[in-house]
Amino acid sequence: xxxxxxxxxxxxxxxxxxxxxxxxxxxxxxxxxxxxxxxxxxxxxxxxxxxxxxxxxxxxxxxxxxxxxxxxxxxxxxxxxxxxxxxxxxxxxxxxxxxxxxxxxxxxxxxxxxxxxxxxxxxxxxxxxxxxxxxxxxxxxxxxxxxxxxxxxxxxxxxxxxxxxxxxxxxxxxxxxxxxxxxxxxxxxxxxxxxxxxxxxxxxxxxxxxxxxxxxxxxxxxxxxxxxxxxxxxxxxxxxxxxxxxxxxxxxxxxxxxxxxxxxxxxxxxxxxxxxxxxxxxxxxxxxxxxxxxxxxxxxxxxxxxxxxxxxxxxxxxxxxxxxxxxxxxxxxxxxxxxxx
Ligand code: NDP
Numbered sequence: 172x173x174x175x176x177x178x179x180x181x182x183x184x185x186x187x188x189x190x191x192x193x194x195x196x197x198x199x200x201x202x203x204x205x206x207x208x209x210x211x212x213x214x215x216x217x218x219x220x221x222x223x224x225x226x227x228x229x230x231x232x233x234x235x236x237x238x239x240x241x242x243x244x245x246x247x248x249x250x251x252x253x254x255x256x257x258x259x260x261x262x263x264x265x266x267x268x269x270x271x272x273x274x275x276x277x278x279x280x281x282x283x284x285x286x287x288x289x290x291x292x293x294x295x296x297x298x299x300x301x302x303x304x305x306x307x308x309x310x311x312x313x314x315x316x317x318x319x320x321x322x323x324x325x326x327x328x329x330x331x332x333x334x335x336x337x338x339x340x341x342x343x344x345x346x347x348x349x350x351x352x353x354x355x356x357x358x359x360x361x362x363x364x365x366x367x368x369x370x371x372x373x374x375x376x377x378x379x380x381x382x383x384x385x386x387x388x389x390x391x392x393x394x395x396x397x398x399x400x401x402x403x404x405x406x407x408x409x410x411x412x413x414x415x416x417x418x419x420x421x422x423x424x425x426x427x428x429x430x431x432x433x434x435x436x437x438x439x440x441x442x443x444x445x446x447x448x449x450x451x452x453x454x455x456x457x458x459x460x461x462x463x464x465x466x467x468x469x470x471x472x473x474x475x476x477x478x479x480x481x482x483x484x485x486x487x488x489x490x491x492x493x494x495x496x497x498x499x500x501x502x503x504x505x506x507x508x509x510x511x512x
Contacts, residue, residue, distance in 0.1 A: 173201055173202040175201070175211065175252075176201055178272065179197070179198050179270070179272035180197055181242055182237055183196045185229055186228075188425050188426075188427055189498075190224070190494050195243070197487070202274050205254075206255065207255050210253060211274060211275070211276055212274065212276075214273055214275060215248055216508055217247045217270075217507040218247060218302070219501075222419065223237075224424040226244065228429060230429065233452060245271060246283075246298060246302075247268075247270070247509075248297055248298055249265060250512075251264075259279065259286070264287040265287060267284045271486065272486070285460065292468055292472065294512045295482070295506055297464070298506060299478055299504035300336055300471060300476055301468040304332035305476075307418060307453040309466070309467060310451075312392070313344075315414065315416035315449065315451050316341075316392040316414050317414055319345075319346075321345060323349065323386050324341040324346045324348050325350075325393045326396065327401045328396035328421065329365075329370055332478075332503065333396060335477070335478060338367050342366050346391075348367045349390075350365075350370035351370070351382070352373070354499075355372055358370035369385040373404075383408060391414070392416075393413065393446070394415075395419070395420065398420025398423050398435050401422070415435070415446045420435055480503050481500075481501040481506070483508070
Protein backbone atom coordinates (compact mmCIF):
# COMPACT_ATOMS: atom_id res chain seq x y z
CA UNK A 172 0.00 0.00 0.00
CA UNK A 173 1.20 3.53 -0.83
CA UNK A 174 2.81 5.55 1.96
CA UNK A 175 1.13 8.73 0.69
CA UNK A 176 -2.03 10.16 2.21
CA UNK A 177 -3.93 12.61 0.01
CA UNK A 178 -6.12 15.46 1.27
CA UNK A 179 -8.33 17.05 -1.37
CA UNK A 180 -11.08 19.64 -1.62
CA UNK A 181 -14.18 18.56 -3.50
CA UNK A 182 -16.96 20.75 -4.95
CA UNK A 183 -20.25 19.48 -3.52
CA UNK A 184 -22.69 22.15 -4.68
CA UNK A 185 -22.77 25.08 -7.09
CA UNK A 186 -21.96 28.32 -5.20
CA UNK A 187 -24.47 31.16 -5.38
CA UNK A 188 -22.66 34.50 -5.22
CA UNK A 189 -19.45 34.24 -3.17
CA UNK A 190 -18.16 30.73 -2.47
CA UNK A 191 -18.99 29.43 0.99
CA UNK A 192 -17.19 26.75 2.98
CA UNK A 193 -20.34 24.58 2.71
CA UNK A 194 -19.94 24.43 -1.08
CA UNK A 195 -16.96 22.13 -0.53
CA UNK A 196 -15.97 18.91 1.27
CA UNK A 197 -12.52 17.75 2.35
CA UNK A 198 -11.57 14.14 1.59
CA UNK A 199 -8.65 12.13 2.97
CA UNK A 200 -7.51 8.91 1.32
CA UNK A 201 -4.47 6.74 0.80
CA UNK A 202 -2.95 7.21 -2.67
CA UNK A 203 -3.41 4.06 -4.80
CA UNK A 204 -0.55 2.20 -6.47
CA UNK A 205 0.62 3.37 -9.89
CA UNK A 206 -0.20 1.62 -13.18
CA UNK A 207 2.38 1.46 -15.99
CA UNK A 208 2.76 4.88 -17.67
CA UNK A 209 1.56 6.73 -14.56
CA UNK A 210 3.40 8.93 -12.09
CA UNK A 211 2.64 10.58 -8.77
CA UNK A 212 2.99 14.34 -8.27
CA UNK A 213 3.48 15.85 -4.81
CA UNK A 214 1.79 19.23 -5.23
CA UNK A 215 3.79 22.18 -3.90
CA UNK A 216 1.66 25.23 -4.83
CA UNK A 217 -1.93 25.66 -6.01
CA UNK A 218 -2.70 28.49 -8.40
CA UNK A 219 -5.93 30.33 -7.56
CA UNK A 220 -7.30 31.92 -10.72
CA UNK A 221 -10.44 34.03 -11.20
CA UNK A 222 -11.76 31.86 -14.11
CA UNK A 223 -12.32 29.04 -11.61
CA UNK A 224 -15.34 30.84 -10.13
CA UNK A 225 -17.51 30.91 -13.30
CA UNK A 226 -16.43 27.30 -13.91
CA UNK A 227 -18.14 26.38 -10.61
CA UNK A 228 -21.51 27.43 -12.13
CA UNK A 229 -23.58 25.01 -14.16
CA UNK A 230 -23.01 27.05 -17.31
CA UNK A 231 -21.34 25.82 -20.47
CA UNK A 232 -19.05 28.58 -21.79
CA UNK A 233 -15.68 28.31 -23.50
CA UNK A 234 -14.82 25.71 -20.86
CA UNK A 235 -17.10 22.99 -19.47
CA UNK A 236 -18.22 23.51 -15.86
CA UNK A 237 -16.47 21.77 -12.97
CA UNK A 238 -18.09 18.52 -11.98
CA UNK A 239 -19.82 18.09 -8.64
CA UNK A 240 -18.30 15.53 -6.24
CA UNK A 241 -14.94 15.94 -7.96
CA UNK A 242 -11.73 17.65 -6.82
CA UNK A 243 -11.88 21.41 -7.50
CA UNK A 244 -10.15 21.96 -10.84
CA UNK A 245 -7.20 24.30 -11.18
CA UNK A 246 -3.53 24.44 -12.05
CA UNK A 247 -0.70 23.61 -9.67
CA UNK A 248 3.01 22.93 -9.64
CA UNK A 249 4.59 19.89 -8.06
CA UNK A 250 7.43 17.41 -7.95
CA UNK A 251 7.26 13.80 -9.16
CA UNK A 252 7.82 11.46 -6.23
CA UNK A 253 7.07 8.09 -7.88
CA UNK A 254 7.08 7.19 -11.55
CA UNK A 255 6.21 4.25 -13.83
CA UNK A 256 6.47 6.55 -16.87
CA UNK A 257 9.11 6.45 -19.57
CA UNK A 258 8.87 10.23 -20.09
CA UNK A 259 8.64 11.66 -16.56
CA UNK A 260 11.15 10.81 -13.82
CA UNK A 261 11.22 11.16 -10.04
CA UNK A 262 12.40 14.69 -9.24
CA UNK A 263 10.93 16.32 -12.37
CA UNK A 264 8.94 19.50 -11.74
CA UNK A 265 5.63 19.79 -13.61
CA UNK A 266 2.63 22.06 -13.88
CA UNK A 267 -0.70 20.30 -14.34
CA UNK A 268 -4.43 20.97 -13.98
CA UNK A 269 -4.89 18.45 -11.18
CA UNK A 270 -6.67 20.76 -8.76
CA UNK A 271 -6.97 21.32 -5.05
CA UNK A 272 -5.18 18.33 -3.52
CA UNK A 273 -1.83 17.28 -2.10
CA UNK A 274 -1.03 14.40 -4.47
CA UNK A 275 -2.16 13.59 -8.00
CA UNK A 276 -1.70 10.56 -10.22
CA UNK A 277 -1.38 11.41 -13.90
CA UNK A 278 -0.08 9.66 -17.01
CA UNK A 279 2.04 10.56 -20.01
CA UNK A 280 -1.21 11.23 -21.89
CA UNK A 281 -2.69 13.71 -19.39
CA UNK A 282 -3.47 16.97 -21.22
CA UNK A 283 -2.01 20.35 -20.23
CA UNK A 284 0.93 18.81 -18.40
CA UNK A 285 4.23 20.69 -18.73
CA UNK A 286 7.74 19.98 -17.44
CA UNK A 287 9.35 23.04 -15.85
CA UNK A 288 13.02 23.93 -15.82
CA UNK A 289 13.23 26.44 -12.95
CA UNK A 290 16.91 27.34 -13.60
CA UNK A 291 17.24 29.31 -10.39
CA UNK A 292 13.75 30.83 -10.25
CA UNK A 293 11.32 30.10 -7.40
CA UNK A 294 8.84 27.43 -8.55
CA UNK A 295 5.82 29.60 -7.76
CA UNK A 296 6.58 31.99 -10.64
CA UNK A 297 5.61 29.24 -13.09
CA UNK A 298 2.02 29.69 -11.92
CA UNK A 299 2.29 33.49 -12.07
CA UNK A 300 4.43 35.83 -14.19
CA UNK A 301 6.19 32.96 -16.04
CA UNK A 302 3.06 30.83 -16.01
CA UNK A 303 -0.45 30.92 -17.42
CA UNK A 304 -1.24 34.50 -16.21
CA UNK A 305 2.07 35.83 -17.55
CA UNK A 306 1.51 34.22 -20.95
CA UNK A 307 -2.04 35.61 -20.93
CA UNK A 308 -0.81 39.16 -20.33
CA UNK A 309 2.03 38.93 -22.82
CA UNK A 310 0.06 37.27 -25.65
CA UNK A 311 -3.18 39.17 -25.11
CA UNK A 312 -1.39 42.50 -25.15
CA UNK A 313 1.00 41.89 -28.02
CA UNK A 314 -1.25 39.79 -30.30
CA UNK A 315 -4.67 41.35 -29.70
CA UNK A 316 -3.79 44.78 -28.28
CA UNK A 317 -0.93 45.31 -30.78
CA UNK A 318 0.53 48.32 -28.93
CA UNK A 319 2.70 50.86 -30.79
CA UNK A 320 5.39 53.05 -29.22
CA UNK A 321 3.93 56.30 -27.87
CA UNK A 322 0.40 54.91 -27.52
CA UNK A 323 -1.51 55.01 -24.24
CA UNK A 324 -2.23 51.55 -22.81
CA UNK A 325 -4.65 51.19 -19.89
CA UNK A 326 -4.88 47.96 -17.90
CA UNK A 327 -7.29 47.09 -15.10
CA UNK A 328 -6.53 44.76 -12.14
CA UNK A 329 -3.15 46.39 -12.72
CA UNK A 330 -1.23 44.99 -9.75
CA UNK A 331 -2.48 41.44 -10.34
CA UNK A 332 -0.91 38.41 -11.98
CA UNK A 333 -2.02 39.28 -15.53
CA UNK A 334 -2.24 43.07 -15.26
CA UNK A 335 1.27 43.56 -13.86
CA UNK A 336 2.76 41.71 -16.85
CA UNK A 337 0.58 43.64 -19.34
CA UNK A 338 1.74 47.00 -18.00
CA UNK A 339 5.42 46.09 -17.84
CA UNK A 340 5.41 44.60 -21.36
CA UNK A 341 3.61 47.71 -22.66
CA UNK A 342 6.38 49.84 -21.10
CA UNK A 343 9.00 47.65 -22.83
CA UNK A 344 7.13 48.44 -26.08
CA UNK A 345 7.52 52.18 -25.53
CA UNK A 346 3.94 52.90 -24.49
CA UNK A 347 2.54 55.26 -21.90
CA UNK A 348 0.96 52.95 -19.31
CA UNK A 349 -1.90 53.75 -16.97
CA UNK A 350 -3.09 51.14 -14.47
CA UNK A 351 -6.44 50.90 -12.71
CA UNK A 352 -6.34 49.17 -9.32
CA UNK A 353 -8.17 49.02 -6.00
CA UNK A 354 -6.56 51.13 -3.30
CA UNK A 355 -3.61 53.42 -2.80
CA UNK A 356 -1.05 50.70 -1.99
CA UNK A 357 -1.69 48.78 -5.22
CA UNK A 358 -1.55 52.02 -7.26
CA UNK A 359 1.68 53.13 -5.60
CA UNK A 360 3.21 49.71 -6.34
CA UNK A 361 2.20 49.93 -10.04
CA UNK A 362 3.94 53.30 -10.42
CA UNK A 363 6.90 53.04 -8.04
CA UNK A 364 7.86 49.40 -8.54
CA UNK A 365 6.38 48.29 -11.87
CA UNK A 366 7.22 51.57 -13.62
CA UNK A 367 3.73 52.51 -14.85
CA UNK A 368 3.31 56.19 -15.76
CA UNK A 369 0.16 56.53 -13.65
CA UNK A 370 -2.35 54.40 -11.79
CA UNK A 371 -5.94 55.29 -10.91
CA UNK A 372 -7.58 54.00 -7.75
CA UNK A 373 -11.09 52.99 -8.83
CA UNK A 374 -12.17 52.79 -5.17
CA UNK A 375 -11.38 56.50 -4.55
CA UNK A 376 -14.76 57.55 -5.96
CA UNK A 377 -13.78 59.67 -9.01
CA UNK A 378 -12.88 57.02 -11.54
CA UNK A 379 -14.13 58.75 -14.72
CA UNK A 380 -12.50 62.10 -13.87
CA UNK A 381 -9.27 60.59 -12.53
CA UNK A 382 -8.89 58.32 -15.56
CA UNK A 383 -9.55 61.22 -17.93
CA UNK A 384 -6.85 63.26 -16.18
CA UNK A 385 -4.39 60.34 -16.36
CA UNK A 386 -5.04 59.85 -20.11
CA UNK A 387 -4.86 63.36 -21.66
CA UNK A 388 -4.37 61.87 -25.17
CA UNK A 389 -7.17 59.30 -24.79
CA UNK A 390 -6.71 55.52 -24.74
CA UNK A 391 -5.32 53.45 -27.62
CA UNK A 392 -5.31 50.01 -25.98
CA UNK A 393 -7.49 48.98 -23.05
CA UNK A 394 -6.66 45.54 -21.63
CA UNK A 395 -9.93 44.46 -20.02
CA UNK A 396 -9.70 42.38 -16.83
CA UNK A 397 -12.62 43.56 -14.70
CA UNK A 398 -15.69 44.87 -16.60
CA UNK A 399 -18.54 46.78 -14.90
CA UNK A 400 -17.95 50.40 -13.80
CA UNK A 401 -14.35 50.27 -14.99
CA UNK A 402 -15.35 49.45 -18.60
CA UNK A 403 -17.91 52.25 -18.52
CA UNK A 404 -15.28 54.76 -17.36
CA UNK A 405 -12.82 53.64 -20.07
CA UNK A 406 -15.32 53.61 -22.98
CA UNK A 407 -15.65 57.40 -23.62
CA UNK A 408 -11.87 57.85 -23.60
CA UNK A 409 -11.14 55.34 -26.37
CA UNK A 410 -9.50 56.86 -29.45
CA UNK A 411 -10.43 56.09 -33.04
CA UNK A 412 -8.62 52.89 -34.04
CA UNK A 413 -8.27 51.70 -30.44
CA UNK A 414 -8.07 48.01 -29.50
CA UNK A 415 -9.63 46.27 -26.50
CA UNK A 416 -8.39 42.73 -25.76
CA UNK A 417 -11.09 41.27 -23.51
CA UNK A 418 -9.26 38.99 -21.13
CA UNK A 419 -11.91 38.67 -18.41
CA UNK A 420 -14.44 40.59 -16.31
CA UNK A 421 -13.90 39.59 -12.73
CA UNK A 422 -16.34 42.15 -11.29
CA UNK A 423 -19.19 39.93 -12.56
CA UNK A 424 -17.81 36.49 -11.61
CA UNK A 425 -19.79 36.25 -8.36
CA UNK A 426 -23.00 37.47 -10.07
CA UNK A 427 -26.00 35.31 -9.13
CA UNK A 428 -26.82 35.02 -12.83
CA UNK A 429 -23.64 35.56 -14.82
CA UNK A 430 -25.42 34.86 -18.11
CA UNK A 431 -27.48 38.03 -17.71
CA UNK A 432 -24.72 40.11 -16.03
CA UNK A 433 -23.41 42.99 -18.13
CA UNK A 434 -20.37 42.02 -20.20
CA UNK A 435 -17.76 44.36 -21.71
CA UNK A 436 -19.11 43.44 -25.18
CA UNK A 437 -22.30 45.33 -24.39
CA UNK A 438 -20.40 48.39 -23.16
CA UNK A 439 -17.88 48.61 -26.02
CA UNK A 440 -20.23 47.28 -28.71
CA UNK A 441 -22.75 50.06 -27.93
CA UNK A 442 -20.30 52.90 -28.68
CA UNK A 443 -20.96 54.92 -31.86
CA UNK A 444 -17.46 53.98 -33.06
CA UNK A 445 -16.70 50.71 -31.28
CA UNK A 446 -13.04 49.83 -30.73
CA UNK A 447 -11.66 46.63 -32.20
CA UNK A 448 -12.56 44.24 -29.38
CA UNK A 449 -12.58 40.52 -28.90
CA UNK A 450 -12.36 37.93 -26.14
CA UNK A 451 -9.22 35.84 -26.28
CA UNK A 452 -8.08 32.74 -24.48
CA UNK A 453 -4.44 32.15 -23.57
CA UNK A 454 -4.69 28.64 -25.03
CA UNK A 455 -4.98 30.17 -28.53
CA UNK A 456 -1.18 30.38 -28.45
CA UNK A 457 -0.46 26.98 -26.90
CA UNK A 458 1.94 26.19 -29.74
CA UNK A 459 4.16 29.00 -28.37
CA UNK A 460 3.88 27.88 -24.72
CA UNK A 461 7.57 26.97 -24.32
CA UNK A 462 9.10 30.04 -25.97
CA UNK A 463 6.76 32.48 -24.21
CA UNK A 464 7.47 30.86 -20.84
CA UNK A 465 11.19 31.10 -21.58
CA UNK A 466 10.97 34.77 -22.50
CA UNK A 467 9.05 35.65 -19.32
CA UNK A 468 11.43 33.55 -17.18
CA UNK A 469 14.44 35.32 -18.73
CA UNK A 470 12.92 38.72 -17.91
CA UNK A 471 12.34 37.58 -14.32
CA UNK A 472 15.95 36.44 -14.03
CA UNK A 473 17.28 39.72 -15.43
CA UNK A 474 14.98 41.72 -13.14
CA UNK A 475 13.22 43.40 -16.10
CA UNK A 476 9.92 41.86 -15.02
CA UNK A 477 8.81 42.34 -11.41
CA UNK A 478 6.03 40.54 -9.61
CA UNK A 479 4.33 40.13 -6.29
CA UNK A 480 2.62 37.13 -4.65
CA UNK A 481 0.14 36.49 -1.88
CA UNK A 482 0.66 33.00 -0.46
CA UNK A 483 -1.88 31.22 1.74
CA UNK A 484 -0.56 28.30 3.80
CA UNK A 485 -1.91 24.76 3.52
CA UNK A 486 -4.69 23.14 1.52
CA UNK A 487 -7.33 24.07 4.10
CA UNK A 488 -6.66 27.76 3.37
CA UNK A 489 -7.63 27.42 -0.32
CA UNK A 490 -11.34 28.23 -0.02
CA UNK A 491 -10.83 31.38 2.06
CA UNK A 492 -8.00 32.58 -0.15
CA UNK A 493 -10.13 32.03 -3.26
CA UNK A 494 -13.03 33.99 -1.76
CA UNK A 495 -10.58 36.76 -0.83
CA UNK A 496 -9.07 36.96 -4.31
CA UNK A 497 -12.49 37.64 -5.82
CA UNK A 498 -12.84 40.50 -3.32
CA UNK A 499 -9.41 41.90 -4.28
CA UNK A 500 -7.77 40.92 -0.98
CA UNK A 501 -4.79 39.45 -2.85
CA UNK A 502 -1.83 41.63 -3.83
CA UNK A 503 -0.28 40.04 -6.93
CA UNK A 504 -0.56 36.36 -7.80
CA UNK A 505 -2.65 34.36 -5.30
CA UNK A 506 -1.13 30.99 -4.43
CA UNK A 507 -1.62 28.33 -1.79
CA UNK A 508 1.53 26.65 -0.50
CA UNK A 509 0.92 22.94 -0.04
CA UNK A 510 4.41 21.62 0.70
CA UNK A 511 8.00 22.85 0.93
CA UNK A 512 9.64 23.23 -2.46
P1 NDP B 1 -5.52 39.06 -10.16
O1 NDP B 1 -4.21 38.59 -9.65
O2 NDP B 1 -5.56 40.37 -10.87
O3 NDP B 1 -6.55 39.03 -8.96
C1 NDP B 1 -7.86 39.47 -9.14
C2 NDP B 1 -7.97 40.99 -8.96
O4 NDP B 1 -9.16 41.46 -9.57
C3 NDP B 1 -8.15 41.41 -7.50
O5 NDP B 1 -6.93 41.48 -6.82
C4 NDP B 1 -8.80 42.76 -7.65
O6 NDP B 1 -7.81 43.76 -7.78
C5 NDP B 1 -9.54 42.66 -8.98
N1 NDP B 1 -10.99 42.70 -8.70
C6 NDP B 1 -11.71 41.83 -8.00
N2 NDP B 1 -13.00 42.21 -7.95
C7 NDP B 1 -13.07 43.36 -8.65
C8 NDP B 1 -14.12 44.26 -8.96
N3 NDP B 1 -15.37 44.04 -8.53
N4 NDP B 1 -13.86 45.35 -9.68
C9 NDP B 1 -12.60 45.59 -10.13
N5 NDP B 1 -11.55 44.78 -9.85
C10 NDP B 1 -11.79 43.67 -9.13
O7 NDP B 1 -6.12 37.96 -11.16
P2 NDP B 1 -5.52 37.49 -12.56
O8 NDP B 1 -4.44 38.41 -12.95
O9 NDP B 1 -5.23 36.05 -12.45
O10 NDP B 1 -6.75 37.65 -13.57
C11 NDP B 1 -7.10 38.92 -14.09
C12 NDP B 1 -8.16 38.71 -15.17
O11 NDP B 1 -7.61 37.93 -16.24
C13 NDP B 1 -9.43 37.99 -14.72
O12 NDP B 1 -10.54 38.60 -15.31
C14 NDP B 1 -9.24 36.59 -15.29
O13 NDP B 1 -10.44 35.91 -15.50
C15 NDP B 1 -8.53 36.92 -16.59
N6 NDP B 1 -7.80 35.81 -17.20
C16 NDP B 1 -8.12 35.46 -18.49
C17 NDP B 1 -7.43 34.50 -19.18
C18 NDP B 1 -7.75 34.23 -20.59
O14 NDP B 1 -7.17 33.32 -21.20
N7 NDP B 1 -8.66 34.99 -21.20
C19 NDP B 1 -6.37 33.72 -18.49
C20 NDP B 1 -6.06 34.19 -17.15
C21 NDP B 1 -6.77 35.19 -16.54
P3 NDP B 1 -8.07 45.25 -7.24
O15 NDP B 1 -7.82 45.20 -5.76
O16 NDP B 1 -7.12 46.07 -7.99
O17 NDP B 1 -9.51 45.54 -7.53
